[in-house]
Amino acid sequence: MATYSKTINNGTGTIHLEIRQQSQNIANNTSTVYYRLYIQGKNGYGFWNNYHTGKTSVVINGSTVHNQTGRDFDLRGGGSQQLASGTTTVKHNEDGSKSFSFSASLWSTSATGYVSGNFSLSKIPRASSFSLQNSSGTNISSIYAGNDVKISIDKKVSYFTHSLKVSYSGNSETIINKTFSSSITWSNSNNVMTNYMQNLKSMNLTFTLETYDGSTRIGSSSKNLTLNVPSSAGPSINSVDITEANQNKINIIGASPFYQHLTDLRIKTSGAGKYGASIKSVNVSIGPYNISGQDAIIKDINLTGNQNIKITINDSRDMSASTTRTINLNPYNLPNISFFNAYRNQSNTKYASARIALTSTVIDNKNPLDVKVDVAEKDSNSWKNVYSATVGNGSFNSTISLGGGFDDYKAYDVRLSIADKFKRHQALSTIPATSQSLVIGANKPVVGIGKVPTIDKGLEIEGLFKMGDFTSYISGSDVVFKNNKANGSIKFENNLKLDGDIVPGQDKKVINVNLDEGLSGYLKLSKDAFGLVHMWADLLLQTDRPAQRWNTWAKIPEGYCPSVRMSISFATGGWSRTGLALDPNGNLFFLNQDGVKGIGKGDPIRIDYIYRNKEAAW
Numbered sequence: 001m002a003t004y005s006k007t008i009n010n011g012t013g014t015i016h017l018e019i020r021q022q023s024q025n026i027a028n029n030t031s032t033v034y035y036r037l038y039i040q041g042k043n044g045y046g047f048w049n050n051y052h053t054g055k056t057s058v059v060i061n062g063s064t065v066h067n068q069t070g071r072d073f074d075l076r077g078g079g080s081q082q083l084a085s086g087t088t089t090v091k092h093n094e095d096g097s098k099s100f101s102f103s104a105s106l107w108s109t110s111a112t113g114y115v116s117g118n119f120s121l122s123k124i125p126r127a128s129s130f131s132l133q134n135s136s137g138t139n140i141s142s143i144y145a146g147n148d149v150k151i152s153i154d155k156k157v158s159y160f161t162h163s164l165k166v167s168y169s170g171n172s173e174t175i176i177n178k179t180f181s182s183s184i185t186w187s188n189s190n191n192v193m194t195n196y197m198q199n200l201k202s203m204n205l206t207f208t209l210e211t212y213d214g215s216t217r218i219g220s221s222s223k224n225l226t227l228n229v230p231s232s233a234g235p236s237i238n239s240v241d242i243t244e245a246n247q248n249k250i251n252i253i254g255a256s257p258f259y260q261h262l263t264d265l266r267i268k269t270s271g272a273g274k275y276g277a278s279i280k281s282v283n284v285s286i287g288p289y290n291i292s293g294q295d296a297i298i299k300d301i302n303l304t305g306n307q308n309i310k311i312t313i314n315d316s317r318d319m320s321a322s323t324t325r326t327i328n329l330n331p332y333n334l335p336n337i338s339f340f341n342a343y344r345n346q347s348n349t350k351y352a353s354a355r356i357a358l359t360s361t362v363i364d365n366k367n368p369l370d371v372k373v374d375v376a377e378k379d380s381n382s383w384k385n386v387y388s389a390t391v392g393n394g395s396f397n398s399t400i401s402l403g404g405g406f407d408d409y410k411a412y413d414v415r416l417s418i419a420d421k422f423k424r425h426q427a428l429s430t431i432p433a434t435s436q437s438l439v440i441g442a443n444k445p446v447v448g449i450g451k452v453p454t455i456d457k458g459l460e461i462e463g464l465f466k467m468g469d470f471t472s473y474i475s476g477s478d479v480v481f482k483n484n485k486a487n488g489s490i491k492f493e494n495n496l497k498l499d500g501d502i503v504p505g506q507d508k509k510v511i512n513v514n515l516d517e518g519l520s521g522y523l524k525l526s527k528d529a530f531g532l533v534h535m536w537a538d539l540l541l542q543t544d545r546p547a548q549r550w551n552t553w554a555k556i557p558e559g560y561c562p563s564v565r566m567s568i569s570f571a572t573g574g575w576s577r578t579g580l581a582l583d584p585n586g587n588l589f590f591l592n593q594d595g596v597k598g599i600g601k602g603d604p605i606r607i608d609y610i611y612r613n614k615e616a617a618w
Helices: 189-196 247-253
Strands: 002-007 013-025 030-041 048-060 063-074 080-091 098-107 112-121 129-133 142-144 149-154 161-168 171-179 183-186 202-213 216-228 236-244 265-272 279-286 289-292 295-298 305-315 320-330 336-344 352-359 369-377 384-391 395-403 412-419 424-431 438-440 446-449 458-461 465-467 470-475 478-483 519-527 532-541 552-555 566-572 575-582 587-590 604-612
Touching: 002 112, 013 098, 013 112, 030 048, 030 063, 030 098, 030 112, 048 080, 063 080, 080 098, 129 202, 129 216, 149 202, 171 183, 189 202, 189 216, 236 305, 236 320, 265 279, 265 305, 279 295, 289 295, 336 412, 336 424, 352 369, 352 412, 352 424, 369 395, 384 395, 519 552
Parallel strands: 142 216, 446 458
Antiparallel strands: 002 013, 013 030, 030 080, 048 063, 048 098, 098 112, 129 149, 149 183, 161 171, 161 202, 202 216, 236 265, 265 295, 279 289, 279 305, 305 320, 336 352, 352 395, 369 384, 369 412, 412 424, 438 446, 465 470, 470 478, 519 532, 532 604, 552 587, 566 575, 566 604, 575 587
């Protein structure tokens, strides 16, 4: 209890306000506060007012708990007078604490008084707090599944009870209801991992503690805890079986041992996820080879000796497990042709032989090498077998006869094929026709010059046909008959019969030359069979740039260029002038020689000129 006092303004007495906390209601979080207002005379003196005009009031925690008017006061002789008393209910803060302000006043025609202050109530116990701990009693914010969580409760009131629950992944689990205990253990983490964390490595748990006073809920508090999946919950590899998958190899030499190139490895892996996880993938690697699958086959392995096979499984939590197995691969060399050459015999070109060198791998005499040689006229693909053999020792290095009947005028393809029980290899060699500068048919009216004739009757020439100054040759798609004398001609006497049209050859084609900047119009070229080039142009200067000295007008293509640089005349404005030049590189440019002046933008230029190209006879 506390009493607050203040002297009345006329000095004849004192105003007193007595306040005390009478009781508390824990469930409602309130206190009952008692108050009493009275006045007392001072030193045997006092005041009085019997006119029914006095006023008194009391305010607690912002609420007016007493207010009275028309009062009389009588403190004569230093006595005391009680003015008001009663109780009021004050609501505490959520944490149970509370302080409030108060005031009391008195008014009369002969005296006034006022007293005020602050009063603190004792704290009401509220919801208990708690901490999450491991089995050693250390506070934690995370834990691995499989470990217990200890919930240590700091009880505010000994007779309070508590309910505890934990929520995760949208689910709520009640751990205990209305217990008086201050220490609770939660041991269900493995179940949460198994049923709610099949694809997760961690998950948040929320523990909520509710405090009760009897059946009245006082309050609650919550804490978060991260539940982690331990490494021991990763997947396991139960078994790995490595066997031969090449049935052909099994039929010939058995399932074991394994051989380079021949073995197809089959790797069957049995694995399992733990605590609700499932196997997502299985990866197998050996040397540079990688493959996925619980039943995987790696074909045609080009490795020898001891080799490690690594098997890795991954589960739905992206956790993995690996193991290694070691196998041995015996060497196996593919049937190999290291040398093969077929040729005509020098003593008799109608007979042929072949030099052959080859190797293979012999496996317990179960894998002999078959050798076969076939011959066909070149590009005919009509093969005839001329040699067959079986090699059992793994190598062959010898010269064999291909027999006779090889026509001197024909070329032949010779095919060497080797094969063991698993692999094969082929090579091709060509026997050319006999090389002679002049070939005269023995049984056919045919002559070949520079080549073996491909016709049955007539003359066949490889190269130029030249008679005096007359030359015949092939130029692109044209057949050219040329008299090398500039003033000569080609004369056909009697009748000339043409089967088809007479059309210009490539040498008569007219080409358009691209013009450089500042010129418009056209510049054209043609040439004849004697190498004479005709240039003609109708141009217009669009700018003054072409009239500048050394400026290039056009680039003449190869085949139309002169042997020496030469000057070219042109016409402009009714005058014939020099000033253009063409060099052997094909550059047509403006020299501005002989005082040519005054040409510029808008001037027309005409050219009509004939010259010899580099290939023309001189």
